[in-house]
Amino acid sequence: xxxxIPVSRRALLGGLAAxxxxxxxxxxxxxxVTRAIPSTGEKLPVIGLGSxxxxxxxxxxxxxxxxxxxxxxxxxxxxxMVDSSPMYGSSQGVIGEGLKTLAAKQQVFSAEKVWTSxxxxxxxxxxxxxxxxxVEKFDLLQVHxxxxxxxxxxxxxxxxxxxxxxxxxxxTSEGRRHDEIExxxxxQPVDFLQISYNVLDREIEQRxxxxxxxxxxxxxxxxxxRQGDLIDAVRRHPLPVWAAEIGAANWAQLLLxxxxxxxxxxxxxxxxxxxxxxAENMGAGHGPxxxxxxxxxxxxxxxxx
Amino acid sequence: xxxxxxxxxxxxxxxxxxTYFRLFELHNETLWPWQVxxxxxxxxxxxxxxxxxxxxxxxxxxxxxxxxxxxxxxxTINWAAEYLAYGFALQGLxxxxxxxxxxxxxxxxxxxxxxxxxxVCALALQPLLPWMLGRPWQQGEVxxxxxxxxxxxxxxxxxxxxAHWLLLVLPLAWCAIDGATLWTMKAPAFWLLPLAGLxxxxxxxxxxxxxxx
Ligand SMILES: NC(=O)c1ccc[n+]([C@@H]2O[C@H](COP(=O)([O-])OP(=O)(O)OC[C@H]3O[C@@H](n4cnc5c(N)ncnc54)[C@H](OP(=O)(O)O)[C@@H]3O)[C@@H](O)[C@H]2O)c1
Numbered sequence: 001x002x003x004x005i006p007v008s009r010r011a012l013l014g015g016l017a018a019x020x021x022x023x024x025x026x027x028x029x030x031x032x033v034t035r036a037i038p039s040t041g042e043k044l045p046v047i048g049l050g051s052x053x054x055x056x057x058x059x060x061x062x063x064x065x066x067x068x069x070x071x072x073x074x075x076x077x078x079x080x081m082v083d084s085s086p087m088y089g090s091s092q093g094v095i096g097e098g099l100k101t102l103a104a105k106q107q108v109f110s111a112e113k114v115w116t117s118x119x120x121x122x123x124x125x126x127x128x129x130x131x132x133x134x135v136e137k138f139d140l141l142q143v144h145x146x147x148x149x150x151x152x153x154x155x156x157x158x159x160x161x162x163x164x165x166x167x168x169x170x171x172t173s174e175g176r177r178h179d180e181i182e183x184x185x186x187x188q189p190v191d192f193l194q195i196s197y198n199v200l201d202r203e204i205e206q207r208x209x210x211x212x213x214x215x216x217x218x219x220x221x222x223x224x225x226r227q228g229d230l231i232d233a234v235r236r237h238p239l240p241v242w243a244a245e246i247g248a249a250n251w252a253q254l255l256l257x258x259x260x261x262x263x264x265x266x267x268x269x270x271x272x273x274x275x276x277x278x279a280e281n282m283g284a285g286h287g288p289x290x291x292x293x294x295x296x297x298x299x300x301x302x303x304x305x
Numbered sequence: 306x307x308x309x310x311x312x313x314x315x316x317x318x319x320x321x322x323x324t325y326f327r328l329f330e331l332h333n334e335t336l337w338p339w340q341v342x343x344x345x346x347x348x349x350x351x352x353x354x355x356x357x358x359x360x361x362x363x364x365x366x367x368x369x370x371x372x373x374x375x376x377x378x379x380x381t382i383n384w385a386a387e388y389l390a391y392g393f394a395l396q397g398l399x400x401x402x403x404x405x406x407x408x409x410x411x412x413x414x415x416x417x418x419x420x421x422x423x424x425v426c427a428l429a430l431q432p433l434l435p436w437m438l439g440r441p442w443q444q445g446e447v448x449x450x451x452x453x454x455x456x457x458x459x460x461x462x463x464x465x466x467x468a469h470w471l472l473l474v475l476p477l478a479w480c481a482i483d484g485a486t487l488w489t490m491k492a493p494a495f496w497l498l499p500l501a502g503l504x505x506x507x508x509x510x511x512x513x514x515x516x517x518x
Contacts, residue, residue: 056320058381060327089319089382227315273321 032285035266038216039191046260047285048081049074050271056089071098073275077282083269085113085144092132115144119151142169167191194220199258199302209264218266247287256284258298320382322490329444332378340447347428347448355411355465357404363459364400366449367393374451396475403469410467416508423461427454460505477502
């Protein structure tokens, strides 16, 4: 438990008993909480790593060193999923350098995207992305923000059939796209949906998460901190004392534990430029998770701030 | 195309303010001591403000900024920079082309005074801006090597000379882009270029006062 606070055995067991733990959750030895990918049962740590803005540091040696330091902490803490996109500037190249420097190509669960309106240029973009990462193949390829999704899903299905990728997904961070997301979830065989969810933005609880469960689609949560605005807003207030009951030593852990406690969430991918924040975030993948009552308490507490 | 319409301005801000401002520092480090040459060229341009020759200096500055800043530097963190570089190169060529326009006239004294003032601001004030705002002075923007002072100085020249309106389009567009970028980053002084653009536009469309001969 590197960053999670130690809870007493009694409190821990009490917390566990009170928590309606999702069936697909497990606590590895010493490692963090993992969740099974619904379509295969393969287990993934619940805390992943995003790279939007944070890893787009260009050729700045100082910025690259800082990003690689974050990746080092992430892999040392047992992290696996790293998410990026051709939209994220130099982030892909920075991740590639990090994987090479840290010899982490085996450990990483690579989650990339295709982001172009033209279906025909999809394969070429994917190949450029692959070279940036320096990996043989991606674990997951997602259609970024549903851009040109019909054509790209065809490409991705073909790649999956040839064994060139392992999973297929779609992404959005826009509430306005939820109807379209639902239609695709109903009609297309995808392994993952990446979507925004946090203590204040809970719309997906109504229809999308139940549908994901029904269709056995894994859910990757983006923007857990509303791009930093949410955590900046709550951090001005003291952490409620009851946060200790679920092993949350800071606001980041309380917000992330809220998210991963939902049984239909596979993992969450907060992004950060700082190793200290990374350690906090990784800590959320350890120890007990809030049960339904504590989740309600988190909601009313944060909404009242 | 419907998918594109759902993006917001902040969705296109691909980098943090730290990364963006650090880029200026890296640029200055790499180019040193060419800043000295750029300042000398800027002063020479100031001396000929109001004359067509000044547009040749400005054209060269836009071409250099297109290549060194947008294409080589900014493109490392912004995939749109390559397209911006083409725009800057086009403006450089347009300035060169219109420098030979026989219709070029100096404007009224009020516009010339404002124009001169904008060029002075671009050369002397803009490089000091980071220092004034509490950031490292090494992040200062230099005329002909970075877009801010290049654009403001060009607006000044275009106030001092009644050049073709086409020459205003890209500088004004850059003022809007720069303002939007800094505003989205919540950076102070985001209004600086939009204000310079607005001032130029207002003076340009206001009727010229007859000279009191
Ligand atoms: N449509 C899509 O496919 C889509 C859309 C949005 C996001 N995403 C993915 O999801 C990832 C996450 O979303 P996001 O990056 O937009 O937003 P986010 O993870 O909600 O927020 C990132 C911000 O939170 C701050 N932060 C992180 N950990 C912190 C901590 N422990 N304490 C305080 N502040 C902390 C970071 O600042 P510091 O650097 O100071 O830590 C950063 O500015 C992205 O990076 C991207 O990979 C995908």
